[in-house]
Amino acid sequence: MDIKKIVLAYSGGLDTSVILKWLELQYQCPVIAYCADIGQEENWQAVREKGLATGAEQVIISDLREEFVREYIFPAFRANAIYEGSYLLGTSLARPLIAKEQVRIAAAEGADAVSHGATGKGNDQVRFELAYIGLDPKLKIIAPWRIWDLNSRTKLVEFAKEHGIPVPVTKEKPYxxxxxxxxxxxxxxxxxxxxxxxxxxxxxxxxxxxxxxxxxxxxxxxxxxxxxxxxxxxxxxxxxxxxxxxxxxxxxxxxxxxxxxxxxxxxxxxxxxxxxxxxxxxxxxxxxxxxxxDREVMKIRDSLIPRYAELIYNGFWFSPERELLQTTMDATQRTxxxxxxxxxxxxxxxxxxxxSDQSLYQESFATFEEDSVYDQADATGFIRLNGLRLRIQALQKKQS
The missing domain is CATH 3.90.1260.10 (Argininosuccinate synthetase, chain A, domain 2)
Known part of the structure; x- marks a missing residue:
């Protein structure tokens, strides 16, 4: 693969530090280390210095916190997005934003390839790469974990020591x-x-x-x-x-x-x-x-939440179907x-x-006290009509 310049999604940890040096050696081209600040605790100066020392042509740190909240978290929460009834999509929502900025930097810096440190078993590789494809399909994508032979922590540490990359001396977390x-x-x-x-x-x-x-x-x-x-x-x-x-x-x-x-x-x-x-x-x-x-609007909107959340979880933020659903979700939010x-x-x-000034709840309608807006006798016909199919079914059972 003929590569001229690479933008790597870089965190400064062992994995992406090794990837940074590996890319430089493997493709013999400049590598830009790009870091996305999306609210994580980090010593960005130390990350910058380590990236440059490891061989990055430059280290770009983008503050994406405001955009993350305004353009990703809030739209998802307008839709009440939740995956499999529990997960609020924290990682899933961050990845398309990280990828979007990475693609922007690639265009600005004249890079023809992007790379990430996601493994071949997880969801993030899909999220990153679907975003790259959806935003700039001409970019070449390099996923080191799927093509190199550094497939264990021991090999990563050996590679790091061989190339003078600092290895954390703190005890490795058990997760x-x-x-x-x-x-x-x-x-x-x-x-x-x-x-x-x-x-x-x-x-x-x-x-x-x-x-x-x-x-x-x-x-x-x-x-x-x-x-x-x-x-x-x-x-x-x-x-x-x-x-x-x-x-x-x-x-x-x-x-x-x-x-x-x-x-x-x-x-x-x-x-x-x-x-x-x-x-x-x-x-x-x-x-x-x-x-x-409105009750019926809510029913339709709620029926779409699982599909909307699944699209985000699976990496389809930059897809026409997610945008279509977002437009629908947002239309319900006017009130x-x-x-x-x-x-x-x-x-x-x-x-x-x-x-709310636009509340559909009216105490005068819902009250158990005497009111003049609801004739309780109307419920008789309402119940009879709704029970008609049950009546027919019961009669049929008796005949048989």
């Missing part, structure tokens, strides 16, 4: 993790046994529910067009608002999840997640919809305006109040 603004995921290692309970010391974003405050925390989230715009009456930009939700959720032990999910590549995988702000946001959003969405009050307490997030 792998991935962090961004929306969540931290943990998998592999000791977590591969689905019977093994995660060690509480593993979690970074949340305290355990047992260690959370003994008093509940109340907060109010205001929405406009399905997006959160204010917290406790204070208007905030998306990044600031979501960061605050993460802190509130984390302090109250909210957002921990342990599940076995179905990977797109065909195997089941056990994952443990922390998604404090996202858990709060989804609960508030769904609750506001109970008073602002999702109002405020939800929530109670956070020891790992639980409970909506306890909601209000």
């Amino acid at each position: 792998s993790s991935d962090e961004n603004l929306l969540h931290i995921s943990y998998e592999g290692g000791i977590l591969e046994n689905p019977w093994t309970e995660p060690d509480d010391a593993m979690f970074k974003m949340t305290v355990s529910p047992e260690a959370a405050p003994d008093r509940p925390t109340y907060l109010e989230i205001e929405f406009a067009g399905g997006n959160p715009v204010a917290l406790d009456g204070q208007q905030l930009e998306p990044l600031a608002l979501f960061t605050r939700l993460n802190k509130l959720g984390g302090a109250n032990g909210i957002g921990r999840l342990d599940l076995v999910e179905n990977r797109f590549v065909g195997m089941k995988s056990r994952g443990v997640y922390e998604t404090p702000g996202g858990t709060i946001l989804r609960a508030a959003h769904r609750d506001l919809e109970t008073i602002t969405l 999702v305006n109002g405020t939800v009050r929530l109670k956070l307490y020891k790992g639980t997030c409970t909506p306890v109040g909601r209000t």
